[in-house]
Amino acid sequence: MGISVLDKRDQLSVTDRGLYIDGTWTDAAAGRFDHLHPATNEMVTSVAEAGADAVGRAVQAARRAFDDGPWGAMRPRQRKRYLQRFAELLEAHADELAMLQTLDNGLPIHHARNSRISAPHVADVFDYFAGWADKISGETPPLYTDAHDLQFVTFREPVGVAAGIIPWNGPMMMFAYKVAPALACGCTVVLKPSENASLCALRLTELMQELDLPPGVFNLVTGGPETGQALVDHPGVDKIAFTGSRAVGAHIMSTAGADVKRVTLELGGKSAALVFADVPSPEQAGYGLMAGASTFLSGQICSLTTRVLVHASIYDRFLEGATAQLETVRLGDPYDPETTSAALINRRQKEKVLGYMDIGLEGGARLVAGGGAPGGDLEAGNWVNPTLFADVDNASRLAQEEIFGPVLSVIPFKSEEEATRIANASRFGLSGAIFTRDVARAFRVGRQMKTGSVGVNGYGLAPNAPIGGVKASGVGREGGQASIEAYTELKTMIFNLAG
Numbered sequence: 001m002g003i004s005v006l007d008k009r010d011q012l013s014v015t016d017r018g019l020y021i022d023g024t025w026t027d028a029a030a031g032r033f034d035h036l037h038p039a040t041n042e043m044v045t046s047v048a049e050a051g052a053d054a055v056g057r058a059v060q061a062a063r064r065a066f067d068d069g070p071w072g073a074m075r076p077r078q079r080k081r082y083l084q085r086f087a088e089l090l091e092a093h094a095d096e097l098a099m100l101q102t103l104d105n106g107l108p109i110h111h112a113r114n115s116r117i118s119a120p121h122v123a124d125v126f127d128y129f130a131g132w133a134d135k136i137s138g139e140t141p142p143l144y145t146d147a148h149d150l151q152f153v154t155f156r157e158p159v160g161v162a163a164g165i166i167p168w169n170g171p172m173m174m175f176a177y178k179v180a181p182a183l184a185c186g187c188t189v190v191l192k193p194s195e196n197a198s199l200c201a202l203r204l205t206e207l208m209q210e211l212d213l214p215p216g217v218f219n220l221v222t223g224g225p226e227t228g229q230a231l232v233d234h235p236g237v238d239k240i241a242f243t244g245s246r247a248v249g250a251h252i253m254s255t256a257g258a259d260v261k262r263v264t265l266e267l268g269g270k271s272a273a274l275v276f277a278d279v280p281s282p283e284q285a286g287y288g289l290m291a292g293a294s295t296f297l298s299g300q301i302c303s304l305t306t307r308v309l310v311h312a313s314i315y316d317r318f319l320e321g322a323t324a325q326l327e328t329v330r331l332g333d334p335y336d337p338e339t340t341s342a343a344l345i346n347r348r349q350k351e352k353v354l355g356y357m358d359i360g361l362e363g364g365a366r367l368v369a370g371g372g373a374p375g376g377d378l379e380a381g382n383w384v385n386p387t388l389f390a391d392v393d394n395a396s397r398l399a400q401e402e403i404f405g406p407v408l409s410v411i412p413f414k415s416e417e418e419a420t421r422i423a424n425a426s427r428f429g430l431s432g433a434i435f436t437r438d439v440a441r442a443f444r445v446g447r448q449m450k451t452g453s454v455g456v457n458g459y460g461l462a463p464n465a466p467i468g469g470v471k472a473s474g475v476g477r478e479g480g481q482a483s484i485e486a487y488t489e490l491k492t493m494i495f496n497l498a499g
């Protein structure tokens with residue numbers, strides 16, 4: 001008998017919600033579409049397709065709230081309290097939100113409750129940016145020359161109406177990284193979640209409604225590419241913050257350029273992990289990196305190091321550890337605490353990942369373990385088996401293209417210089433990792449890697465640290481002070497002190 005999530009849908013009282021515009025819920029959408037659960041392909045609910053007209057109303061509401069409403073002129077201390085209250089609501093509803101996130105995108109319940117994209121960590125993001133609200137300031141540089149008595153003073157002012165477009169793989173965390181800094185800076189927001197995962201954003205909007213924000217400060221429009229395009233195109237939007245694929249990000253950047261809209265783009269990755277010969281346990285390194293690709297969301301995270309470069313002297317031991325990890329993977333009911341890994345988000349992604357497995361074999365890579373898709377009770381869902389390839393050519397599609405699935409590609413190297421060269425031979429540059437006991441080497445190689453972040457013997461995420469990529473992996477940063485800079489504009493005032 002196959003698994004089912006419909007009892008959890010009923011337990012969570014999921015209903016067919018509309019759009020949230022100008023402080024109220026409305027059903028005035030262009031249509032509706034089905035939300036299917038990735039583990040079972042059961043229809044969970046239907047979601048509103050906003051369309052261009054509803055997007056226009058949402059942007060107009062945000063525009064009025066920014067230009068004529070109290071939000072931008074509000075004392076920072078008041079904005080701070082709104083964000084702190086929202087953090088408290090997230091913590092109070094943590095278990096419900098964990099259950100809902102599993103219903104939204106198939107994230108196994110253990111990870112939904114305990115990972116860096118769980119509600120308590122999302123609350124940390126709002127709490128962190130609440131702390132920024134009353135600390136955003138400019139500079140007063142000293143008088144520079146005797147030629148004049150001009151005093152320069154700078155101010156940071158909110159950029160205006162911010163459009164946030166978020167992905168399905170971290171619906172609550174991405175909600176926080178787009179909404180919290182924008183509101184802290186005094187911007188108003190129109191948010192569009194992924195059409196593949198709208199349930200968390202809808203519930204978070206219900207919690208946002210409890211804050212009694214001024215109308216139009218926060219608006220939610222659900223839908224697919226047509227809705228997203230209408231939001232990007234709207235002349236009333238001042239800034240676009242997008243997390244998603246490289247192709248969509250490049251399109252947004254091109255479109256935004258016509259109106260010189262500000263953009264923050266966090267795009268795809270094909271990140272490299274470099275495992276040097278002096279790691280204490282090559283087997284454990286293999287186990288851990290294979291776990292990153294095969295558990296949690298089954299490789300559907302853009303910052304994962306799915307391209308692993310291993311020193312030739314420990315290559316076989318690394319592969320032994322990675323192969324052993326696959327024996328611990330448990331696919332199945334996402335609400336079972338023993339389940340380690342998610343199904344892929346939809347049928348299209350499943351077929352894409354299976355296609356890359358064929359591409360790897362055709363390109364000469366050695367299939368060490370995994371491959372294919374499970375049958376039986378899991379056949380109705382979008383499941384694929386975690387897969388380990390060795391002897392991968394770095395120039396191959398398997399090594400160069402973002403697969404977004406549980407596929408690890410392992411490449412041998414013989415020297416530090418070769419490893420660095422292979423790591424940088426990619427159009428992407430989102431994250432990376434170095435495994436070594438040699439601190440000097442880690443510092444040296446890390447500085448040479450062309451990527452937005454590098455983990456040394458570990459990797460993580462924190463609200464007060466910036467994330468983002470270089471090359472085709474994006475523009476700008478989110479997190480920490482970088483987010484404050486992204487949602488503000490600098491104004492310089494010049495005072496003639498000579499009278």
